[in-house]
Amino acid sequence: MSKEAPLSVAEREFILEALRQDSRLDGRGADQFRPLKISFGEEYGHVKLELGKTSIVVRISSEVTKPRDDRPFDGLFNINLEMTAMGSPAWENGRSNELEAYVTHVLDSVIRRSNALDTESLCILKGVSCWSIRADVHIIDYDGNLTDAACIAIMTGLQHFRRPDAVVRDGQVVVYGVEERVPVALNITHKPLSITFNTFNEGHNIILDATRKEEQASEGELVVGINNGGEVCFMSKFSGAPIDAMEVVTRTRVALEKVKELNAQIEKVMQADLAKRAKKGMAEESRAENDR
Amino acid sequence: MTGPTASLSHLSRADGSASFKCPTTGYNVLGSVNAPIELPARRDALKPEEATVEVFVKPGNTTAGVGERYVEGILRTMLQKVILGRERGFPRRGVVITLAILGGDAVERGDSYLTLLPALLQTSLLTLLSAGVPMSMTFSTALLAVTKSGDIISDPSPVDAKTASSLHVLAFSPKGHLLLNESQGRFDFDTWESVRERAYSSCRGAVITGSDGDIAMGEEGEDSRAEDFIRETVEDHLHRDYAWKIDSA
Amino acid sequence: MSAPLILLPGDEVPSDHLPSNNSNPLKLGPGLRLLSQPSSKSTPATHVLTATQAGLVTTDAKRNTVSLLSFSNCRYIPTVNDLVIAQIHHSSVDYFHCMVTPHTAHALLGQLSFEGASKKTRPMLKQGELVYARVLSIGVGAGAEVELTCVNPATGKSDPGGLGPLIGGMVFDVSTGMAARLLRASSSSEQSDIIDGLAVLSELGKKLESLGGFELAVGRNGKVWVDCSNAGDSAIKATIAIGRCLQTTDEKSLNPADQKKLVTRILREMNLAS
Numbered sequence: 001m002s003k004e005a006p007l008s009v010a011e012r013e014f015i016l017e018a019l020r021q022d023s024r025l026d027g028r029g030a031d032q033f034r035p036l037k038i039s040f041g042e043e044y045g046h047v048k049l050e051l052g053k054t055s056i057v058v059r060i061s062s063e064v065t066k067p068r069d070d071r072p073f074d075g076l077f078n079i080n081l082e083m084t085a086m087g088s089p090a091w092e093n094g095r096s097n098e099l100e101a102y103v104t105h106v107l108d109s110v111i112r113r114s115n116a117l118d119t120e121s122l123c124i125l126k127g128v129s130c131w132s133i134r135a136d137v138h139i140i141d142y143d144g145n146l147t148d149a150a151c152i153a154i155m156t157g158l159q160h161f162r163r164p165d166a167v168v169r170d171g172q173v174v175v176y177g178v179e180e181r182v183p184v185a186l187n188i189t190h191k192p193l194s195i196t197f198n199t200f201n202e203g204h205n206i207i208l209d210a211t212r213k214e215e216q217a218s219e220g221e222l223v224v225g226i227n228n229g230g231e232v233c234f235m236s237k238f239s240g241a242p243i244d245a246m247e248v249v250t251r252t253r254v255a256l257e258k259v260k261e262l263n264a265q266i267e268k269v270m271q272a273d274l275a276k277r278a279k280k281g282m283a284e285e286s287r288a289e290n291d292r
Numbered sequence: 293m294t295g296p297t298a299s300l301s302h303l304s305r306a307d308g309s310a311s312f313k314c315p316t317t318g319y320n321v322l323g324s325v326n327a328p329i330e331l332p333a334r335r336d337a338l339k340p341e342e343a344t345v346e347v348f349v350k351p352g353n354t355t356a357g358v359g360e361r362y363v364e365g366i367l368r369t370m371l372q373k374v375i376l377g378r379e380r381g382f383p384r385r386g387v388v389i390t391l392a393i394l395g396g397d398a399v400e401r402g403d404s405y406l407t408l409l410p411a412l413l414q415t416s417l418l419t420l421l422s423a424g425v426p427m428s429m430t431f432s433t434a435l436l437a438v439t440k441s442g443d444i445i446s447d448p449s450p451v452d453a454k455t456a457s458s459l460h461v462l463a464f465s466p467k468g469h470l471l472l473n474e475s476q477g478r479f480d481f482d483t484w485e486s487v488r489e490r491a492y493s494s495c496r497g498a499v500i501t502g503s504d505g506d507i508a509m510g511e512e513g514e515d516s517r518a519e520d521f522i523r524e525t526v527e528d529h530l531h532r533d534y535a536w537k538i539d540s541a
Numbered sequence: 542m543s544a545p546l547i548l549l550p551g552d553e554v555p556s557d558h559l560p561s562n563n564s565n566p567l568k569l570g571p572g573l574r575l576l577s578q579p580s581s582k583s584t585p586a587t588h589v590l591t592a593t594q595a596g597l598v599t600t601d602a603k604r605n606t607v608s609l610l611s612f613s614n615c616r617y618i619p620t621v622n623d624l625v626i627a628q629i630h631h632s633s634v635d636y637f638h639c640m641v642t643p644h645t646a647h648a649l650l651g652q653l654s655f656e657g658a659s660k661k662t663r664p665m666l667k668q669g670e671l672v673y674a675r676v677l678s679i680g681v682g683a684g685a686e687v688e689l690t691c692v693n694p695a696t697g698k699s700d701p702g703g704l705g706p707l708i709g710g711m712v713f714d715v716s717t718g719m720a721a722r723l724l725r726a727s728s729s730s731e732q733s734d735i736i737d738g739l740a741v742l743s744e745l746g747k748k749l750e751s752l753g754g755f756e757l758a759v760g761r762n763g764k765v766w767v768d769c770s771n772a773g774d775s776a777i778k779a780t781i782a783i784g785r786c787l788q789t790t791d792e793k794s795l796n797p798a799d800q801k802k803l804v805t806r807i808l809r810e811m812n813l814a815s
Contacts, residue, residue: 005643383683424615429551536738
């Protein structure tokens with residue numbers, strides 16, 4: 001049950017033959033992403049992402065907690081991903097599956113362990129209190145390439161999120177409400193994204209952003225986690241057919257191009273949204289003044 | 293005040309889906325249903341002649357806990373009553389409903405989960421309609437709070453709900469029968485009776501029996517009634533799905 | 542025709558919407574059920590038709606039927622005599638076990654339920670292969686098995702023609718509502734370009750004729766099989782173009798004029814325009 005329905009022979013053969021002729025079912029080129037749509041909810045850090053028919057919602061939240069005993073200067077950051085029957089009928093509610101473990105691992109490595117979010121900046125009072133940042137990933141529609149889509153959504157969320165301001169006064173931690181002080185942005189050190197390549201036909205065809213059916217017909221997968229500066233923070237080739245070493249090098253270059261493109265797009269939609277919020281905030285402020 | 297908004301069938305993998313947004317409570321719930329599908333691990337054994345309804349509630353920014361399991365239980369009993377689990381293709385299969393709370397604050401520890409219940413009920417109803425799951429009837433729900441001073445507020449805001457002395461969730465069938473009654477807090481019978489009347493009018497429009505026995509719409513009937521809201525959402529979507537047929541006729 | 546009538550579960554079908562042809566018994570389509578209201582002191586027992594799904598009421602005066610059209614994205618539920626495209630999952634001594642919709646119980650297809658099949662000549666279908674079949678029976682009672690066939694047991698012929706294994710080509714997923722429309726459009730005897738608001742098939746047929754045309758099989762379970770093997774080198778591209786045209790028409794609920802524009806645009810994109 002926890003497996004997607006297998007592809008039919010006709011579908012597999014057709015997808016492979018089409019790729020041999022450099023064609024994909026949706027008419028895309030091999031190195032082309034599906035149309036990416038990012039929008040925001042009412043709160044900060046609420047991101048809705050659509051990558052073709054794959055659809056993800058990410059919510060970032062924060063709370064004050066006690067830091068870990070062995071890391072008194074560090075805040076906490078966790079990525080939570082739970083697959084439900086909403087994303088695909090093949091997934092069972094309340095039970096984890098292989099894909100979930102795999103995607104969680106990649107997201108953790110690319111974003112959390114590469115220190116994209118500076119956890120030291122989350123410390124409020126050494127050993128006593130710190131911010132705990134939580135990213136909840138809801139996969140609401142699954143049509144392939146979960147890792148890249150989730151990565152984009154989480155990184156967008158982290159950059160968009162604003163936490164309440166907190167200060168230490170006479171050894172006491174004071175958290176200001178959103179109305180009292182302008183909430184603060186998180187400290188992002190770099191912007192890594194994962195780029196997944198799928199290989200077909202003994203490594204002759206390598207494509208980006210595979211759909212679910214393409215993933216099922218694929219013989220192997222290469223994931224590259226890379227930031228705008230070209231620093232590779234994650235690379236994996238878990239299973240499947242072998243891939244030529246030179247190919248890995250050239251694909252890393254392709255990944256860099258893509259990450260730059262995607263980060264530029266994230267920046268654009270985010271600035272547009274923040275500008276809209278600022279405008280709305282000003283309007284509300286002046287109205288409040290008029291009321292007085 | 294703006295009324296709730298909803299849309300149907302925007303997910304491609306699920307058999308039916310709906311999103312529902314309530315402006316006063318701030319909740320935005322996305323629901324999906326897969327039905328009829330094969331359930332793993334022979335969970336059908338208890339009722340071999342009927343469909344098994346499963347409900348899963350996923351909070352937006354916390355881990356699911358006791359509160360979610362509690363509302364799941366209420367939803368499951370309620371929906372099992374209206375779903376026709378013996379229709380063709382449904383016996384021994386599962387109706388799997390997944391509800392994700394995408395907007396609104398998480399219910400804080402110790403707070404009532406009843407504020408969440410109406411949004412979840414409305415979403416699951418729309419979701420089931422969108423998937424074409426056979427049902428004996430629809431229903432409409434209302435959330436009411438009784439303040440410390442004894443006033444009844446319908447659709448209370450989170451702050452109102454927190455300070456209320458009691459919270460009530462009621463659901464009515466289109467024929468006016470009471471289908472669900474969940475209350476929390478301290479209240480007496482008379483209060484409950486007026487809560488019921490208020491809920492009835494917000495679900496079905498105020499019905500005032502005139503002196504000549506005619507049933508006339510009260511003033512409150514001009515507000516959007518919960519019942520009409522469901523119907524309009526469904527009609528809008530069907531008009532779009534069957535534009536080719538309706539236009540040519 | 543009067544304004545479209547939309548019902549929700551539990552709503553009664555008004556009697557003035559029922560076909561008035563009384564010579565045949567009234568037939569109920571999906572989404573409706575007959576309830577009898579118990580007799581009370583003042584009124585005798587009556588029967589009412591109520592909806593069990595949300596949908597649009599449609600009637601056919603000729604065949605004296607009334608049915609409810611629900612949302613087009615619903616999951617397919619096997620119904621006798623429907624044509625489906627099934628995928629072989631595994632085979633046992635007497636049967637092929639087939640998948641009609643994902644994540645539901647397998648349907649059975651007799652090893653000998655093919656035209657001209659005998660113990661020696663029966664097709665040896667492997668896992669993942671596709672068959673075009675008719676739903677023979679859906680069984681009685683809870684959890685009964687669905688049985689498929691590729692042959693009419695009375696005549697021993699594949700009826701309608703074309704039932705049997707589907708070799709090569711490609712299947713595309715569409716909504717069940719779209720599948721029903723495509724079936725009517727492709728099997729209709731009407732000599733019209735637009736049937737059920739669909740112009741996409743006839744338009745594709747015209748535009749791809751020079752390439753040798755294409756073969757199409759539509760399954761009510763939301764699958765469309767397309768084969769363009771006559772088109773030689775452009776076979777793959779032509780198949781992709783047909784799939785994209787059908788899926789886009791479905792997803793965007795395009796009207797006939799837009800369907801024609803879509804066909805022209807996609808064929809040009811794929812360099813197939815003649």
